[in-house]
Amino acid sequence: MTVEWLLPLIWAGIIGAAVVLYVILDGFDLGIGVLFPFAKDKAERDQMIASIAPFWDGNETWLVMGGVGLLVAFPPAYAIIMPAMYLPVIVMLLALVFRGVAFEFRELGRSEKLWDIAFAGGSAVAGFCQGLILGGLIQGIRVENGAFAGGPFDWATPFALLCGFGVLTGHALLGATWLVMKTSGPVAEHSRKQATRLLYLVLLFMGAVSLWTPLQFPHIRERWFSLPNFFYLAPVPVLTALTAFVGWTALRMESEVAPFIATIVLFVLGFAGLAISSFPYLVPPSLTIWQTAAAPASQIFILIGTAVLLPLVLAYTAYVYWLFRGKIGPGESYHH
Helix, strand or coil, rough: CCHHHHHHHEEEEEEEHHHHHHHHHHHHHHHHHHHHHCCCCCCCHHHHHHHHHHCCCHHCCCHHHHHHHHHHHHHHHHHHHHCCCCCHHHHHHHHHHHHHHHHHHHHCCCCCHHHHHHHHHHHHHHHHHHHHHHHHHHHCCCCCCCCCCCCCCCCCCCHHHHHHHHHHHHHHHHHHHHHHECCCCCHHHHHHHHHHHHHHHHHHHHHHHHHHHHHHCCCHHHHHHHCCHHHHHHHHHHHHHHHHHHHHHHHCCCCCCHHHHHHHHHHHHHHHHHHHHHHEEECCCCCCCCCCCCCHHHHHHHHHHHHHHHHHHHHHHHHHHCCCCCCCCCCCCCCC
């Protein structure tokens, strides 16, 4: 096992972990934005906002880390993926900025209703674009001579749209289960009902993607259904079904924490399934993590800094979540 072989694996793991952390942590506050229009009144929306106010901006740290990690560790992949996904990426970033501005100005501006619409719209557009990017990557990028050779709308396919709505629904489920865990009163009760319905939709989208990918993409079909891979990989869908059942049962039994944890596990298993389908390709279906890796010296240099800073970021994030633990009741905020 050489350094040239091991370093790309380490960086792929770091970037993958950053993406998972981003999807989970920023996913629940994006999901709250998606659920914003379904709140009954201003008091419920204020309680929903209060439940994420200490966390939401820090959650986006992991998006930055994933993007920067891709740039420094796999620059050829970055140079191909960005032009291939330029439109959904730029719309996603603008939506995130729009959402952030709306979050801060809804209490300060004169038209709170207008900022509420902006917050909900920015959250929904950002989540949908993330699903488009995911779908575009899974279906593959056209590469010739080490460069992107497609058009600006290659990502715009029915499969990518399916992934867009699936990720959007998944964010809403994360947001609903977060509110079950972090709020009390009518918001928690309403969110529990929403979470049950959203769980059905998420499973529907996961099932559709799981059927579509092996039917349309031969390399994914071979990965999952050839022998002995089929037996090795069978635990992933089985665990996904069991996790969904645990989440559904927890919602029925009015558990507060278990539905959120089950949703997180559901996302992790979904990510694991997609990683299994694509590995070792970083630019499916042609370029692997080793073909797109930076020079070992560059990877080692950045890895040293990451090894120092990453534990500090994780520790700070854990401290913030511990510091602002507990439920937000009607009329309360984290300032009080």
